[in-house]
Every structure is written in C-alpha cells, then in structure tokens.
Amino acid sequence: MDPYINEWLNLIIRFAHVITGIAWIGASFYFVWLDNHLEKPPQWKADKGIGGDLWAIHGGGFYEVAKYKLAPPQMPTTLHWFKWEAYTTWLTGFLLLSLMFYVGAESYLIDRRIADLSQVQAIAIGIGAIAVGFGSYEILVRTKLREHGILLGIILLIVGTALSYGLTQVFSARGAYMHMGAIIGTIMAGNVFFGIMPSQRALVKAVEEGTTPDPIYGLNAKVRSTHNTYTTLPIIFIMISNHYPMTYNHSANWLVLMGIILITAAVRQYFVLRHFGKHKPLILAGSALAAIALAVAISPTPTELTEAQKTQTVNLEQVKQIIEQRCSSCHSDAPTDDVFTIAPAGIVFSDEASITQWAPRIQARVIDAKDMPFMNKTQMTEEERTTLAIWLADTSRQ
Secondary structure, rough: OOOOHHHHHHHHHHHHHHHHHHHHHHHHHHHHHHHHHOOOOOOOOHOEEEEEEEEEEEOEEEEEEEEEOOOOOOOOOOOOOOHHHHHHHHHHHHHHHHHHHOOHHHHHHHOOOOOOOHHHHHHHHHHHHHHHHHHHHHHHHOOHHHHOOHHHHHHHHHHHHHHHHHHOOOOHHHHHHHHHHHHHHHHHHHHHHHHHHHHHHHHHHHHHHHOOOOHHHHHHHHHHHHHHHHHHHHHHHHHHHHHHHHHHHOOOHHHHHHHHHHHHHHHHHHHHHHHOOOOHHHHHHHHHHHHHHHHHHHHOOOOOOOOHHHOOOOOHHHHHHHHHHHHHOOOOOOOOOOOOOHHHHHHOOOOOHHHHHHHHHHHHHHHHHOOOOOHHHHOOOOHHHHHHHHHHHHHHOO
C-alpha cells in the first residue's frame, strides 16, 4: 500500500476510533456513576416501581433521573439504547489493528529477533489469540463462576497472564501489547452484544407483553457491565502504550503489562467505591506506590562504560556517521524508509545542532530503551550504541 495513503487511512480510522471510544467509555463511566448514586425514592415513586432516583444539575438545568426496580408499567414512546458506541469502537479498533499490524505486519508485528514468522502466520496467530481470549471469557462468564466475582477474576487473570506471555514470545513487543488490548476490547464489545443487549431486549419484550421480567436478565447485564467498568482503564493504557517503550521493551514486558492492568483496575475500584460514598484512599495510595515500585523495578540499567571507554574521545563526526547510517532513513528531511515517509515525532537529524538538540532523546531511546532504530531495521550494533553512549556521557559532563 502506498505509504501516503496508509498514513491517511491510519489518521481517519484512528480518529474515528478515539471519538467512538470516548463516547463508549464516557457512557460507561456515567451509567456506573449514575447507578451508584441512586438514592431511596420517596414512597409515591416507590409505589410506581421506581427503585432509586437522583437529582443533578448540569449545563444550566436540573435533571431528575429515576431507575425502575425491573421495568416501567408500559414502554415509553422513545427509548434510548446505548450500543452503537461499543460496536463502532470495536469495528474501528479492528480496522486500525488490521491496517497497522496485519497489512503492516512486516513493519509492526513481526520481529525476527523473536520469531521468524510469515505475514500469514503472524495474522493467523493474532486472530487466533483474540478468539482464544474472547472464547475463554465467554465460557467462564456463562458458568456459575459469574456469581463468584473474586474467583472468576483470579482465573481470568491467570488466562490473561498466559496470553500476555505467549504473545510476547511470538510478536514484537508493541504487537503483543496491542493484541492484549484487542482481546480485552473484544471481550468488552462481546459483553454488550452477547450479554447486555439480549438482557435489555428481554426486559423490553416482557414489558410489551405485559409479563413480569425475569430478574436474571438484569443481573446478567449488571455482571458484564461491571466487568467492562474494570477493564476501561487497562485498555486506555494499552491504546497509548506504544508511545512508552520503557514498558513494552522490558525483558519481562508481559509481566509489566499484567502489573499495569492490575494497578489501573485498582484505581477504577477506588472511584467505583467513591460513588457509593466509601472513601478508601489506601486503594489509591497503594496503586500509586505500586506504580512507583514498577517504574523503579523496570528502570533501565545504566550503560556501564569501562575505564578505558571513559577515557576515549568520540567526536561529533563519528556520531554523525552512525546516525547517517542507522537513523537518517527515518529521521531526515526526506526519509527513505518504506514505512515512515515523514520523520517520526518530527525528529530530524539534519546537522550537528539538531543532533545535539536531540541528545536526551537519543539517550532515552537508543541507549536506555534500545527500541530505536525501530525494530533495529538498520542493524545498529552494540559497538555503535557504546560509541553513542561515550559521546552522550561526555556531552552531559560539559
């Protein structure tokens, strides 16, 4: 595919994915907040079957919201459904995954330092992993385990950890993370399609037929909705994780990912409890401490220069030669790379001044994280990284 067309498709689909994702997650957050802030209604409302209500003010007006225990006595003329946000988020997400990691498998998904896969093999493994993750969840959530939230959560964590580890053994680190995001996103959309929407249709049908709705439908939808609530923050992290190689480029990146999933889910737990009026600052403090501990645990080991190397002098001309050979195919005014037709992040190494300007970025990405050059497409050697490290160390002392 023409790189320019690919970039425009990427922009359009990504923009649509972000918009629909905001709509879906925003609605999810709002209704969880709404459900957890309902108060006992006055008797005249309770006599009508209302289980809880609340008052709110927003945008210069007052809102009165009421929730029925099961259903209203008759169906209203206009009933708003919340489903397309979920479906369009999943569809645009899968299109984006396909464009970047399947069409562009050779660039983003396949890392031959990890596994020498063909494009077809990589795509098959990716789709298979999504199917296995989603299928495992659907089987488990349809059993009696759904009534035992903690036990189900532990089993799902074990399954997720196994998938996270397996994906990092066959895909690039970024590809593995994004496929875990695809698994979680598919589970979330599946909760809407296979659980929440059928339950809501059953409730509507019961009202239309004048029968009493089976409470099991509402409980099933509630369980799946709760699961979606706790996966929102983890999936948001995964969506932005490709900008932060210090997470996915660690040797234990699969474990780092699971740690971040647990930390972000705990943060969500704090806010859910807060909705109930239960202020548990220790959860938030514990999450913050866990995040700090994780950051310290995965911090890059400083490049240790030998005494002989410390006395070496590396001039800017040597640095320019390495950058010209290993970096300029992407980071130049006119990139020659087959994927990046415009310098990523606007970083251009055009002269001595620009190289010096971006020295901290070279330190972070080439020396510490070692995720640049991208997938090491230009075959930068360890000796060249050491040469850059010597120059950077000398530059920092000046």
